[in-house]
Amino acid sequence: MNVLVIGNGGREHAVIQALAKSPKVNKIYAMKGNAGIAELAELVNVDYCDVKAVGDWVDAHKDVDFTVVTPDDPLALGLVDELESRGHRAFGPRKNAAIIEASKAFSKELMKKYNIPTAKYETFSDYEAAKAYVDTCDIPVVLKADGLALGKGVLICTTREEAQDGLREMMLDKKFGSAGNKVVVEEFLVGPEVSALAFTDGKTIKPMITSCDHKRALDNDEGLNTGGMGTFCPAPFFGEKSAKEVMEKIMLPTMYAMNAEGRTFKGVLYFGLMKTKDGYKVIEYNSRFGDPETQVILPMLKTDLMEIFEAVVDERLDEVNVEWEDGACVCLVLASGGYPEKYEKGKEITFGDLDSDVVLCHAGTAEKDGKIVTSGGRVLGVCAKGADIEAARQKVYANAKKISFDGMFYRKDIGIKYKDVVKE
Numbered sequence: 001m002n003v004l005v006i007g008n009g010g011r012e013h014a015v016i017q018a019l020a021k022s023p024k025v026n027k028i029y030a031m032k033g034n035a036g037i038a039e040l041a042e043l044v045n046v047d048y049c050d051v052k053a054v055g056d057w058v059d060a061h062k063d064v065d066f067t068v069v070t071p072d073d074p075l076a077l078g079l080v081d082e083l084e085s086r087g088h089r090a091f092g093p094r095k096n097a098a099i100i101e102a103s104k105a106f107s108k109e110l111m112k113k114y115n116i117p118t119a120k121y122e123t124f125s126d127y128e129a130a131k132a133y134v135d136t137c138d139i140p141v142v143l144k145a146d147g148l149a150l151g152k153g154v155l156i157c158t159t160r161e162e163a164q165d166g167l168r169e170m171m172l173d174k175k176f177g178s179a180g181n182k183v184v185v186e187e188f189l190v191g192p193e194v195s196a197l198a199f200t201d202g203k204t205i206k207p208m209i210t211s212c213d214h215k216r217a218l219d220n221d222e223g224l225n226t227g228g229m230g231t232f233c234p235a236p237f238f239g240e241k242s243a244k245e246v247m248e249k250i251m252l253p254t255m256y257a258m259n260a261e262g263r264t265f266k267g268v269l270y271f272g273l274m275k276t277k278d279g280y281k282v283i284e285y286n287s288r289f290g291d292p293e294t295q296v297i298l299p300m301l302k303t304d305l306m307e308i309f310e311a312v313v314d315e316r317l318d319e320v321n322v323e324w325e326d327g328a329c330v331c332l333v334l335a336s337g338g339y340p341e342k343y344e345k346g347k348e349i350t351f352g353d354l355d356s357d358v359v360l361c362h363a364g365t366a367e368k369d370g371k372i373v374t375s376g377g378r379v380l381g382v383c384a385k386g387a388d389i390e391a392a393r394q395k396v397y398a399n400a401k402k403i404s405f406d407g408m409f410y411r412k413d414i415g416i417k418y419k420d421v422v423k424e
Contacts, residue, residue, distance in 0.1 A: 001025060001026060001065035001066055001306075002025075002026055002027040002028070002029070002063045002065050002066075003019055003025055003027075003028050003029070003064070003066045003067070003068060003306070004028075004029040004030075004031060004044070004061075004064050004066070004067040004068070005028060005029070005030050005031070005068045005070065006048045006054070006067065006068065006069045006070060006071065006074055007030075007031075007048070007070040007071045008030070008031075008032045008033050008037070009071075009291055009363045009364075009376075009378070010291055010292055010294075010295055010331075010333075010361040010362065010363035010378065010380075010381045011070055011290070011294040011295065011361075012030065012033070012037060012070055012071075013036050013037050013361040013363070013381075014294045014295045014298050014361050014381075014383075015068060015070060015294065015305070016028055016030060016037055016040050016041055017040065017298070017359065018299075018301065019305055019306055021304075021305075022304045022305060022306040022307070024306040024307065024310075025306050027042070027063070028040060028042070029041055029042050029043075029044050029061075029064065030042070030043055030044065031043075031044040031045075031046050031048050031054065032044065032045055032046070032048065034362045034364070034366060034375070035362055035365040035366050035367045036360060036361065036362025036365060044057065048071070048073075048074050048079070049073050049074055051074065051077050051078055051079045051082040052082065054074070054079060054083070055082045055083060055085075055086050058083060058088050059086060064088070066089045066090070066091070066309070066310070066313075067083055067088060067089070067090040068090075068091045068092070068309060069090060069091065069092035070092070070288050070289055072098070072101055072102070072148050072286065072287060072288055073148060075092050075093060075095070075098040075101075075267075075288060076095065076098045076099070076101070076102035076287075077095065078095035078098075079092070080093065080094050080095070080098075081094050090313070091267060091309045091312060091313055092266075092267045092268075092287075092288065093265050093266055093267040093287050093288075094266075096262070096263045097263045097264060097265040097266070097267075097287065098287040099263070100258065100263075100265065100269075100285045100287055101148070101284075101285055101286045101287040101288070102147060102148055102287070103146055103182075104144045104145070104146045104147075104184045104284070105146050105182055105184060107282075107284070107285045108121050108123065108184055108186075109123075110254075110257055110258075110261070111282060113257070114253055114254075114256075114257040114260075115253070116249070116250055116253050116254060116282060117249060117250065117280065117281040117282065118281050118282045119142070119186045119187040119188075119189050119281060119283070120186070120187040121185060121186040121187065122137075122184075122185050123146075123182060123183070123185075124171075124182065124183050125181065125182045127167065127168075127171040130167050130171065131164060131167055133185060134160065134163045134164060134167060134185060135160070135164075137185065138187070138188070139157070139158065139159060139160055139163065139188075140158045140188040141157050141163050141185060141186070141187070141188055142154065142155070142156055142157070142185075142186040142187070142188050143155040143157060143163065143166045143167060143170060143183055143185060143186075144183065144185075144186060144284075145170050145176045145179040145180040145182075145183060146179060146180070146181065146183060146184060147176070147177075147178060147180070147182075148179055149176040149177075149179045149180075153170075153176045153180070154225060154284075155170075155225070156188065156225075170183050171183055189274045189276050189281060190274075191274045191275045191276040191277070192212075192235075192237055192274070192275050192417075192418050192421050193212065193213070193272070193273065193274050193283065194210050194211070194212060194235040194237075194273050194274075194275065195210065195211045195212065195213055195231070195270065195271075195272060195273075195293045196208075196210050196246055196270075196271040196273055197211075197268055197269070197270045197271070197289065197290060197297065198268070198269050198271070199267075199268060199312055199317060200255055200265060200266065200267070200268075200312070200317065201266050201311065201312045201313075201314075201315045201317040202255065202259060202264040202265060202315065203315060203317070203318070205247075205251050205252060205255050205317075206317060206320075206322045207243065207246075207247065207251065208297050208301075208322075209233050209234050209297055209300050209324045210233060210234050210235040210238045211231050211232060211233035211234065211235060211290075211293045211296055212231060212232055212233070212235050212236075212417065212418060213228050213231045213290065213292070213293060214228065214229045214230045214411060214414055215229070216229070217335075217339065217340060217411075218411065219411050219412055220413065221417075224340050224341070225340070226339065226340045226377075226378070227291060227340070227377075227378060228290070228291060228292045228293075228378070229333045229335065229378075229411045229414070230292065230331055230332045230333050230381075230410070230411055230414030230415070231290075231292045231293050231295065231296050231330075231331050231414070232296060232328065232329065232331070232389050232392070232393070232414065232415040233293075233296045233297060233300065233328060233329050234328065235418065236389065236418050236419055236423060237275065237418055237421035237422065237423050237424070238423070239423045239424050241424045242275070242280065245279060245280055246271070246273065246280050249279070249280070250271060250273070250280060250282060251269075251271065254269065254271070254285070255269070265287070266312055266315070267287065267288065267312060268287075268288050268289050269285065269286075270285060270287070270288065270289070270290050270293075271285065272284040272285070272286070275421075291363075292331045292333055292361070292378075292381050295331040295361045295381045296329040296330065296331045296383060297329075299325075299329050299359065299383060299385055300324050300325045300327070300329055300385070301322075301323075301324060301325075302323040302324060303320065303321065303322050303323050307320060308320055308322060325385075327385055327386060327387050327392075328385065328387070328388050328389040328391070328392045329383060329384070329385045329386075330383070330384060330386075330389060330392040330393045330395075330396045330414060330415045331361070331381045331382065331383045331396070331414075332381065332382045332383075332397065332400055332411070332414050333363070333378050333379075333381050333410060333411075334378075334379050334380045334381075334382065334400065334403060334408055334409075334410050335377055335378050335379060335408070335409055335410060336364070336378075336379055336405075336407055336408070337407025337408070337409055338377075338407070339377035339378065340377055343377055343407070344406075344407065345364075345373070345374055345375050345376070346368065346373050346374065346375070347373060347374040347405040347406040347407060347408075348371050348372070348373050348406075349365065349371075349372045349373060349379070349380070349403065349404070349405040350403070350404050350405070351372075351402065351403055352401075352402030353402065354399050354403075355384070355395065355398075355399055357384065357385070357395075358382065358383065358384045358395065358396070358399045359383045360380055360381065360382060360383070361380070361381035361383055362379075362380060362381075363378045363379060363380060364376015364377060364378055364379045365379060365380065373405075374405055379405065379408070380403065382396050382399055382400045382403070383396070384396045384399065389415050389419070390415070392415070393414065393415035393416070396414070396415075397412075
C-alpha cells in the first residue's frame with residue numbers, strides 16, 4: 001500500500017524509516033518532510049495544519065491508501081476526523097480524544113475524576129487570581145500553559161519571583177500565544193522521570209519499551225526547556241513491578257476514562273510519568289509519538305509497524321503480538337546555536353564516515369543547491385543500538401564528532417542519568 005506521513009521532524013523520519021522496512025508498504029509520501037525524509041519518501045508541500053487542504057490533497061491522490069498523523073497540532077485541529085469523513089483510513093486520535101494533550105486543564109480534570117495519580121494542581125484563566133495563588137503556594141512550583149506550545153510550555157520555577165515572571169510571560173505577554181490563556185499551577189514532584197508510550201485501539205492497550213528524555217538544553221539538566229535534547233531506552237529503573245503498577249493504575253484507567261467520556265482514544269498514547277515516593281504519577285499526556293523518544297523506541301520494534309497501525313484503526317490490536325529487541329538505544333540531538341531561543345538557519349552540514357549501524361534522524365534539515373543545510377533548532381538525531389545503554393552511548397558520541405555545522409552544540413551527558421536508581 002501507499003502511505004502518507006504527516007510531519008517534518010526527527011520523529012517522522014523515525015516513523016518513515018520503520019514503515020520503509022514493512023513488506024506492506026510500497027510508496028511513502030511525506031507532508032512536508034525534510035532532507036533526510038526525502039531519501040525515503042516523496043515530499044508534499046502542503047500546510048498540514050490546513051485540514052481541508054490536506055483532505056483535498058488526499059482526495060486528489062487516489063493511490064494513497066493510509067495516512068499517519070504524528071504531530072500534535074493537526075491532531076488537535078481534527079485532521080483524522082477530516083480524513084475519515086472523506087472515507088480515508090488514518091492513524092491517530094480524533095479531535096475529541098486529542099484534547100488529552102491539547103488541554104492540560106482537561107487532562108488534569110480527567111485524572112482527578114477517575115482517580116488517576118497525578119500532582120496536585122489549580123487551574124486559572126484570570127491572571128490576578130493566578131498571581132495571588134502563586135504568592136502563597138509551595139515553592140518550587142510548575143506552571144503549564146493549557147494549550148499546545150511545541151513541548152516548551154512548561155516552566156519549573158524554583159523561586160516565587162520566577163513563578164510570577166513565568167505567569168506574566170504566559171498570561172499577559174503571550175509567550176506561548178493563546179496556549180497561555182489558561183494556566184495550570186501544579187505541585188512540584190520529585191523523582192526519576194520516564195516516558196511510557198503505548199499503542200491503543202480503545203479496547204486494548206499495548207505498552208512500548210520505556211525511555212528517558214532530556215528536556216533541558218544544557219548538561220546536568222540545566223538551561224531552558226526544549227523539545228528534547230536526547231533520549232535513551234529502556235528506562236533502567238523500570239522493571240516488572242513498575243510495569244504492573246503503571247498498567248493497572250494509569251494506562252488502563254486512562255483508556256477506560258476516555259471511553260467513559262465518549263472520547264475513545266485510538267493511536268499512540270504517551271504517558272509522561274514520575275516515580276515518586278508515593279508511586280508513579282502522571283506528569284503529562286501526549287496524544288502521539290514523542291520526539292525524540294520515537295527515535296530510540298522504533299529501532300527496537302521487531303513487529304511490523306504498519307501491521308500495528310492497521311490493527312489500531314481496525315480495533316483489532318488484541319490480535320497483534322507486539323515484540324521488542326533486547327539491548328538498548330540512544331539518541332543524541334545536535335542543535336543549532338541559540339536553540340531553544342533565537343538561532344540561524346541555512347548552515348551547511350558536513351558528514352564524516354559514520355559507522356554503518358548508526359542511524360541519523362533528520363529533524364531541522366533542508367536541501368539547498370545540492371547541499372544539506374540546517375532549517376530548525378533541533379537539526380539531527382544521532383541514534384545507535386548496543387548491548388546496553390553505555391555501549392550505545394559510546395557509539396553515538398563517537399559518531400557525533402564526525403558531523404559538523406556552524407554553531408552546532410549538543411549535551412555531553414545523554415544516557416547516564418538514573419543508572420544508580422534501583423530497578424523494580
